[in-house]
Amino acid sequence: MAGSLKMLGVGLGLLVLTTLSFALSRLHTGTLGLVVALVIAAAKVGLIAFFYMHLSERQGGPRLVIATAFVFVAILMGLVLVEAGDRAAPTMPPGPFQPLLLPGRSTVPKVAPPRASPGEGSP
Amino acid sequence: MSFEVAEPAMPREHYLNARRGAWSWLTTHDHKRIGVMFLVALLCTFLLGGMFALALRLELLTPGETVMGRLAYNRAFTLHGVIMVWLFLIPSIPTTFGNFLLPLMIGARDVAFPRLNLASFYLFVVGAVMTVWAILEGGVDTGWTFYTPYSTATGTDVLPVLMGVFVVGFSTILSGLNFITTVHTMRAPGMGWMRLPLFVWAIYGTSIIQVLATPVLGMVLLLVALERVVGVGLFDPARGGDPLLYQHLFWFYSHPAVYIMILPGMGVISEAVSAFCRKNPISYRVLVWSTVGIAFVGFLTWGHHMFVSGQSVLGAGTFSILSMLVAIFTALKIFTWTSTMYRGSIWMCTPFTYVLGFIFLLFFGGMSGVAVAVTSADLHWHDTYFVVAHFHFIMVGASLMAFLAGLHYWFPKMFGRCYPEGLGVGTAVLIIFGFITTFLPQFLLGNMGMPRRYADYPEHFQPLHVASTAGASLLGFGFLIIAAYLGWSLRHGRVAGRNPWGSRGYEWHSDSPPPEANFHEPPVFPYRPHDYSRPDLQPEVGHAA
Amino acid sequence: MRPEASLPPVVPQAGHFGDEASRQDAAHLGMWIFIASEVMLFTALFTAYAFYRYAYPDAFHQGRLHMEVGLGTLNTYVLVTSSILVALAISAVRAGRDLRAGGLLLGALALGVVFLFIKGAEYTQHAHDGALPGAWYDFEAFSMPGASLFFTLYWVMTGVHAVHVLVGMGVLSTLAVRALSGHFSVAYHTPLELGGMYWHLVDIVWLFLWPLLYLA
Amino acid sequence: MSELLRRMLFLPEEGSTLASRVDGIHFFIILTTFVVGAAIGLTGFVFLLRFRRRHAHALTPEVLAPVWMEALFVSVPLLFFLLWGALGYRDYVWSRSAPPDALDVYVTGKQWMWKFAYPEGPGAVDVLHVPAGRPVRLLITSRDVIHSFYVPAFRLKMDAIPGRYTETWFEAVRPGRYPVLCAEYCGLDHSHMRAEVVALSPAEFEVWRTQQGGDQVASGAGVAEPLVEQGRVVATRAGCFQCHTVDGTPHIGPTWRGLYLREEPLDTGGTIRADVAYLTESMMEPQAKVVAGYAPVMPSFQGRLSAGDVASLVEFIQSLRPERPVPPTVQEPRYELRGR
Numbered sequence A: 001m002a003g004s005l006k007m008l009g010v011g012l013g014l015l016v017l018t019t020l021s022f023a024l025s026r027l028h029t030g031t032l033g034l035v036v037a038l039v040i041a042a043a044k045v046g047l048i049a050f051f052y053m054h055l056s057e058r059q060g061g062p063r064l065v066i067a068t069a070f071v072f073v074a075i076l077m078g079l080v081l082v083e084a085g086d087r088a089a090p091t092m093p094p095g096p097f098q099p100l101l102l103p104g105r106s107t108v109p110k111v112a113p114p115r116a117s118p119g120e121g122s123p
Numbered sequence B: 001m002s003f004e005v006a007e008p009a010m011p012r013e014h015y016l017n018a019r020r021g022a023w024s025w026l027t028t029h030d031h032k033r034i035g036v037m038f039l040v041a042l043l044c045t046f047l048l049g050g051m052f053a054l055a056l057r058l059e060l061l062t063p064g065e066t067v068m069g070r071l072a073y074n075r076a077f078t079l080h081g082v083i084m085v086w087l088f089l090i091p092s093i094p095t096t097f098g099n100f101l102l103p104l105m106i107g108a109r110d111v112a113f114p115r116l117n118l119a120s121f122y123l124f125v126v127g128a129v130m131t132v133w134a135i136l137e138g139g140v141d142t143g144w145t146f147y148t149p150y151s152t153a154t155g156t157d158v159l160p161v162l163m164g165v166f167v168v169g170f171s172t173i174l175s176g177l178n179f180i181t182t183v184h185t186m187r188a189p190g191m192g193w194m195r196l197p198l199f200v201w202a203i204y205g206t207s208i209i210q211v212l213a214t215p216v217l218g219m220v221l222l223l224v225a226l227e228r229v230v231g232v233g234l235f236d237p238a239r240g241g242d243p244l245l246y247q248h249l250f251w252f253y254s255h256p257a258v259y260i261m262i263l264p265g266m267g268v269i270s271e272a273v274s275a276f277c278r279k280n281p282i283s284y285r286v287l288v289w290s291t292v293g294i295a296f297v298g299f300l301t302w303g304h305h306m307f308v309s310g311q312s313v314l315g316a317g318t319f320s321i322l323s324m325l326v327a328i329f330t331a332l333k334i335f336t337w338t339s340t341m342y343r344g345s346i347w348m349c350t351p352f353t354y355v356l357g358f359i360f361l362l363f364f365g366g367m368s369g370v371a372v373a374v375t376s377a378d379l380h381w382h383d384t385y386f387v388v389a390h391f392h393f394i395m396v397g398a399s400l401m402a403f404l405a406g407l408h409y410w411f412p413k414m415f416g417r418c419y420p421e422g423l424g425v426g427t428a429v430l431i432i433f434g435f436i437t438t439f440l441p442q443f444l445l446g447n448m449g450m451p452r453r454y455a456d457y458p459e460h461f462q463p464l465h466v467a468s469t470a471g472a473s474l475l476g477f478g479f480l481i482i483a484a485y486l487g488w489s490l491r492h493g494r495v496a497g498r499n500p501w502g503s504r505g506y507e508w509h510s511d512s513p514p515p516e517a518n519f520h521e522p523p524v525f526p527y528r529p530h531d532y533s534r535p536d537l538q539p540e541v542g543h544a545a
Numbered sequence C: 001m002r003p004e005a006s007l008p009p010v011v012p013q014a015g016h017f018g019d020e021a022s023r024q025d026a027a028h029l030g031m032w033i034f035i036a037s038e039v040m041l042f043t044a045l046f047t048a049y050a051f052y053r054y055a056y057p058d059a060f061h062q063g064r065l066h067m068e069v070g071l072g073t074l075n076t077y078v079l080v081t082s083s084i085l086v087a088l089a090i091s092a093v094r095a096g097r098d099l100r101a102g103g104l105l106l107g108a109l110a111l112g113v114v115f116l117f118i119k120g121a122e123y124t125q126h127a128h129d130g131a132l133p134g135a136w137y138d139f140e141a142f143s144m145p146g147a148s149l150f151f152t153l154y155w156v157m158t159g160v161h162a163v164h165v166l167v168g169m170g171v172l173s174t175l176a177v178r179a180l181s182g183h184f185s186v187a188y189h190t191p192l193e194l195g196g197m198y199w200h201l202v203d204i205v206w207l208f209l210w211p212l213l214y215l216a
Numbered sequence D: 001m002s003e004l005l006r007r008m009l010f011l012p013e014e015g016s017t018l019a020s021r022v023d024g025i026h027f028f029i030i031l032t033t034f035v036v037g038a039a040i041g042l043t044g045f046v047f048l049l050r051f052r053r054r055h056a057h058a059l060t061p062e063v064l065a066p067v068w069m070e071a072l073f074v075s076v077p078l079l080f081f082l083l084w085g086a087l088g089y090r091d092y093v094w095s096r097s098a099p100p101d102a103l104d105v106y107v108t109g110k111q112w113m114w115k116f117a118y119p120e121g122p123g124a125v126d127v128l129h130v131p132a133g134r135p136v137r138l139l140i141t142s143r144d145v146i147h148s149f150y151v152p153a154f155r156l157k158m159d160a161i162p163g164r165y166t167e168t169w170f171e172a173v174r175p176g177r178y179p180v181l182c183a184e185y186c187g188l189d190h191s192h193m194r195a196e197v198v199a200l201s202p203a204e205f206e207v208w209r210t211q212q213g214g215d216q217v218a219s220g221a222g223v224a225e226p227l228v229e230q231g232r233v234v235a236t237r238a239g240c241f242q243c244h245t246v247d248g249t250p251h252i253g254p255t256w257r258g259l260y261l262r263e264e265p266l267d268t269g270g271t272i273r274a275d276v277a278y279l280t281e282s283m284m285e286p287q288a289k290v291v292a293g294y295a296p297v298m299p300s301f302q303g304r305l306s307a308g309d310v311a312s313l314v315e316f317i318q319s320l321r322p323e324r325p326v327p328p329t330v331q332e333p334r335y336e337l338r339g340r
């Protein structure tokens, strides 16, 4: 029964954090809001992994595995963003002009143009 | 001078004859049988990929159309790449020798999840069939990299290949998962991490890469497939997407994947060097840590495939320096292997011939890798035959040699018989020679500026292409000989006995071929792996060839 | 030196594991490795999201204005609650109360259905607006560069997640049946733990999707 | 010395300022590789002879590498690698930051041709004229899939990405003709997507520039009838050269070279003879008869061309008759999405 109570407690924590995240999203928007929301999400994940997914009961292997996985998440996202962050503007989407639609893909998005203004005239 | 033992006899019962009938093979949970089944499947795919290679070389014999048109050529190199990479080299050593030997080496009865092991075999078969299916549909012409937007626009049928590779990816993940768990939880009592045989470390490192990198490939292929089927356009510049993002995600998998292809080979070489020099590796810990190092740092360098893609200058620099860091580990290994020969007792037999070829070719292949990792030099070399030569030096010259070394080293273990040694050494020399004739000219072609994936080329490139094609036919001939004598030996080879090489690898502690349960009694490994210095520990019984 | 002739094997055929504890260890480790690879699967998508968010800050910022924040939040509560139920089910089995565990699992399963139902309602709404992925995008109210990419990512990410929910529901229903028919006991409940971990993974992914797509 | 190395390594001539830099690092790496390779090979060979097996099952002493040796194994290669990385990166940064006084050229890759355009004038297809000894900045893009602009003699390569501009630059050191290749796989005719850089001396370049595309029109142009001349001007003004070429290469539209009286395959099947009526119709109502293998993207010029313009255009197209019959234009296969 003690187990159940602990699980319930953690669950309560999760629900509270969810509510908190929702409430805060009304206050902060933009980058700060994103950071806040992600921090809260990470906290929730920590709770779930540690208690619900039995990480608290397992040493060694599983912890190593999950730590490794998160290192690699950081590597992939981090290096891609480092590269994108420094890339010259004309090579970042949206590019300066609309390329030809590839043959066979003649449906352009009807409304949302991928670019602000197709700078060039016909092709 | 060898101390003669009576001609050894085959063990009466072993995994090959413990159960009979095709059904007992198809439903087996025995890691050894699964390893053998993988071996058969992989030899088929290698043959297929090799046929495409020979077709490529034939077409390139003359400028203009030699035997096939441009479309056929484009399809041929795509399928050659796809088959060789995903259907042969990535699964090659882990699923065959890894499966067969890993439990033996750590003294386990089987892998951790035997049923999963079988499942990964069937997933592989299904994926391979799907991929090869594309040939019947006319083939695919995207190159093995499936770069968007070309791969989303081409009229050839990319879908089965994408899905086939996706499924094979699952098989890879499951094998990796299985091996990691096995190494973690099933080591014989007392076998600490620093007592694992080096091959086990290599497979362990490989598995980490497989588990963490392959899903990204899976997702990316799925996105390309979705783009083709429903036009989600995540990488389509016409819809605001970025083709470079595709390249990032693809290479995040595919660069580590090249280490999936070489690490197991390095493991084989570590085993073979010490077995045939009868010497402990002069630094076990260097070999271990460089394996782990490659597995991790290998994840940081993917952007070096994109130096001329419009990637940011800072990004290029970062990836270039990180590539230099990963190269160090291979250098360490090469130095360690070479100096392991010091004060050994070197036996120039077939596997060791391949070992020498491996070290030599890996050195040049690797140094050409470092050369293309230099940002400015890559401006000239990117997507030329220099790169083709670079990766064939490593993938054929090193990985494939390691595969052959392993095949010859462990053939007696797996099937209980030896092959004709003289023929083996001769063919090894032929293959190494053929290899150099095939791919050395390609470095020069790359220097001259011959781009890859060219069905047709300006005339001044021809002489070197002719040399390359000539070498490829030598290679093909060499493989024919191997196929012939190994096939013959399966039936008629001399019975090997438990430990024909007198090796101290742990796997030789059980019979050759091993019994279904791997060991007759729980194994005891009384010494550190690769220890040849203590006479009291002589495990070798059997035929000294 | 051993004789060459074979002896009958002494390592038992059936179990290559020593004992139940190490069997459990292996199973858990295997599951964690599997989860790690699932994490990497989603990481590819999250990376694409991060990249396009960086390229189209405005579109991705405004995208959430066109999302059904209420439904998304409701779904978060639904999934979190079902995760709690699964965790309670495991506690119940560990305390030897199979039936209760079965009931809790069925509850979690039902919440999974609710989740998909709400998701379906949301999808219908978006489809009605024309906020469809890629080539099909036709949403008048939100047409700016990058808008279609936002919705493409929305569909792909939640779509892949929904597939995982479906698989998870399959797992949960098998577990529920097995729990109700008394397969599990205080001593043996590894499949339940593993299945539960999968369901929590599904929850975890949503915990990131929710803020990224709806909140910020 | 470096000239000798260049020949031994089969490198093409060093046609740009970048080339000598790239070759420099190349030589450094290759020489080190051979020295180190020889050293490793020699060591191995000596060991092989000295320590070859004398009897089976020999025992060997346990030899362990001392720590300093491991450190040496790490640090020596690392030193070289990082040095190369740094030197190469310096040149790479240099190769990607064009000097401000560079001449701009827009480069467009398209399956399977290169188009060059100068900001102030019409472009050319597959021939890029540049002055030697002056930096030229290339703004590279693509119309369809990724291509890569590669000049082996310049050691220069940059991908062309659809929808985006990538940028690179070079400075040809001496006048000459340098082949351009496409180095990113782009489909069927990837291996035929070739062009040429023609580096002229600055004076010649000025002459060429004043001619403004004078050598674009291949044959038939010699007969400078006024109407023909006017047709070319009209075509330039109306933007026909954005899609049509006069040198025989298909572009977005079919080439005009040899078009007159050619049997053109239509996408509805069948063929049509390109007579004056058909030429006129093609300008006014391009969608009426679409040439097989092309997308119906040509805008109508109804009302945008005067009758005189049309006449001169027709005259101009007629004048592009080749002396010898040209083989029928290569048909671009139409890439279509399956499964939709």
Ligand code: HEA
Residues within 6 Å of the ligand: B145, B258, B259, B261, B262, B304, B305, B323, B324, B326, B327, B328, B330, B331, B332, B334, B335, B362, B363, B364, B365, B366, B367, B369, B370, B372, B373, B374, B378, B381, B382, B383, B387, B390, B391, B394, B395, B399, D032, D033, D036, D076, D077, D080, D081
């Ligand atoms: C098994 C496969 C394998 C392996 C192991 C490697 C290993 C390496 N690769 Fe390779 N590579 C490929 C397979 C592989 N590669 C493939 C398939 C491609 C092409 C993909 C495609 O586009 O289709 C490719 C392409 C490729 C590129 C992109 C080229 C281009 O397209 O422009 C680069 C660039 O940096 C690169 C770098 C490296 C480096 C730095 C290593 C390093 O790991 C090498 C390390 C080894 C050594 C360095 C040798 C040992 C060194 C010594 C003994 C030290 C010498 C001592 C002194 C100098 C003092 N590779």
Ligand code: HEA
Residues within 6 Å of the ligand: B046, B047, B049, B050, B051, B053, B054, B056, B057, B077, B078, B080, B081, B082, B084, B085, B088, B089, B142, B143, B144, B145, B388, B392, B395, B396, B400, B438, B451, B452, B453, B454, B455, B468, B472, B475, B476, B477, B479, B480, B483
């Ligand atoms: C494991 C990886 C692997 C292996 C082993 C090989 C092996 C070979 N490859 Fe491959 N290759 C790749 C991976 C590999 N390749 C990749 C990834 C690409 C890039 C693809 C792309 O651009 O997308 C490539 C591209 C590539 C090209 C460049 C194509 C181009 O860019 O235009 C060439 C050209 O020469 C080539 C040649 C060869 C040759 C001659 C062999 C030989 O070593 C093959 C030797 C094998 C055999 C000969 C078969 C075995 C033979 C028998 C058992 C005998 C019986 C049969 C007969 C004699 C009929 N390969």
Ligand code: CUA
Residues within 6 Å of the ligand: D109, D110, D111, D112, D146, D147, D148, D182, D183, D184, D185, D186, D187, D189, D190, D191, D193
């Ligand atoms: Cu254009 Cu290849």
Ligand SMILES: [Cu+2]
Residues within 6 Å of the ligand: B254, B255, B258, B301, B302, B304, B305
């Ligand atoms: Cu790489």
